[in-house]
Amino acid sequence: MAAQATSPMELALGEAAAAAAAGEAPIGAVVVDAASGEVLAQAHNRTERDNDPSAHAELLAIRAAAAGRGAPRLPDCDLYVTLEPCAMCAAAISFARIRRLYFGAYDTKGGAVEHGPRFFNQATCHHAPEVYGGIEEIRCGELLTEFFQGLRD
Amino acid sequence: MAAQATSPMELALGEAAAAAAAGEAPIGAVVVDAASGEVLAQAHNRTERDNDPSAHAELLAIRAAAAGRGAPRLPDCDLYVTLEPCAMCAAAISFARIRRLYFGAYDTKGGAVEHGPRFFNQATCHHAPEVYGGIEEIRCGELLTEFFQGLRD
Numbered sequence: 001m002a003a004q005a006t007s008p009m010e011l012a013l014g015e016a017a018a019a020a021a022a023g024e025a026p027i028g029a030v031v032v033d034a035a036s037g038e039v040l041a042q043a044h045n046r047t048e049r050d051n052d053p054s055a056h057a058e059l060l061a062i063r064a065a066a067a068g069r070g071a072p073r074l075p076d077c078d079l080y081v082t083l084e085p086c087a088m089c090a091a092a093i094s095f096a097r098i099r100r101l102y103f104g105a106y107d108t109k110g111g112a113v114e115h116g117p118r119f120f121n122q123a124t125c126h127h128a129p130e131v132y133g134g135i136e137e138i139r140c141g142e143l144l145t146e147f148f149q150g151l152r153d
Numbered sequence: 154m155a156a157q158a159t160s161p162m163e164l165a166l167g168e169a170a171a172a173a174a175a176g177e178a179p180i181g182a183v184v185v186d187a188a189s190g191e192v193l194a195q196a197h198n199r200t201e202r203d204n205d206p207s208a209h210a211e212l213l214a215i216r217a218a219a220a221g222r223g224a225p226r227l228p229d230c231d232l233y234v235t236l237e238p239c240a241m242c243a244a245a246i247s248f249a250r251i252r253r254l255y256f257g258a259y260d261t262k263g264g265a266v267e268h269g270p271r272f273f274n275q276a277t278c279h280h281a282p283e284v285y286g287g288i289e290e291i292r293c294g295e296l297l298t299e300f301f302q303g304l305r306d
Contacts, residue, residue, distance in 0.1 A: 047248075051220055051222070051225045052220065053215060053216075053219060053225045053226060053245055054207065054212055054216055054245045062207065063205050063206075066206060067203075067204055067205065070204050071204055072200045072203075072205060072206045072208075074206075086244055087241070087244040087270065087275075088241045088242075088245050088248065090240065091240040091265075092206055092207045092241050095200075095206040095207070095241065096206040109277060110277055110279070111277070112244075112277070115277055116275045116277030117240065117265075117269075117270030117277070118270075119240055119270055122240075124240075124262060124264070124265070124268055124270070126263070
């Protein structure tokens with residue numbers, strides 16, 4: 001029996017756990033070729049390690065996938081991320097022409113898809129992906145809750 | 154008589170002109186240490202050259218300044234950019250804790266400071282810089298108009 005391939009959201013959760021272990025906010029993202037299912041890039045937050053305020057999981061995964069493809073746009077790709085993207089990452093998803101966005105936990109404080117600026121609903125947003133939220137919502141959220149509780153202890 | 158230092162917005166305009174010459178959208182950005190006036194980084198759009206949808210002038214300048222400082226936040230720095238930032242760059246400016254944002258032309262189609270999501274006015278925006286718009290607005294805008302007219306010719 002062939003081993004079952006790990007789902008993109010499982011890979012993203014693994015990235016999020018690796019981020020927590022490295023002292024970074026536990027958020028992971030994966031970019032997948034929509035037709036083949038091939039994983040083009042996976043990343044977790046690295047803002048502290050890289051001294052880069054833009055080094056969110058989504059931005060890093062999109063940049064790596066685009067560099068790998070040799071194209072600044074990824075219209076045939078889907079993005080999986082453990083947390084609702086912020087405005088920076090939502091706009092980058094739009095610029096990259098990502099086909100579908102699958103995200104885990106909702107982010108009432110900094111999310112920009114279902115909260116705050118609701119970027120994809122703005123008239124100034126020129127490409128919106130299909131959006132699927134709340135995937136493995138509890139596991140994605142627990143990683144964040146445990147991490148930030150640990151920081152306060 | 155000492156030579157007068159080039160102003161940050163002049164440097165940003167020079168970056169924008171260099172972008173146009175390279176076939177990139179003519180937008181330039183400069184990060185300055187607010188106390189000393191030292192230029193920490195300057196950049197222009199490189200989305201096509203780098204195959205990176207996030208390679209806007211502001212993001213590149215912020216990333217370079219933060220890497221140079223060895224810190225993911227730049228609370229004592231100001232950013233000059235020739236065009237009103239988009240949502241991606243506005244959020245990155247917020248994450249970087251930039252003190253003041255000086256921008257040139259207004260961007261009714263993709264701007265996110267005075268248009269669209271008005272990111273800094275959102276309750277989910279946790280740091281907003283002081284904002285000064287319309288600086289060298291005509292020159293900044295003309296570079297863009299000429300570039301996009303040239304693409305259509």
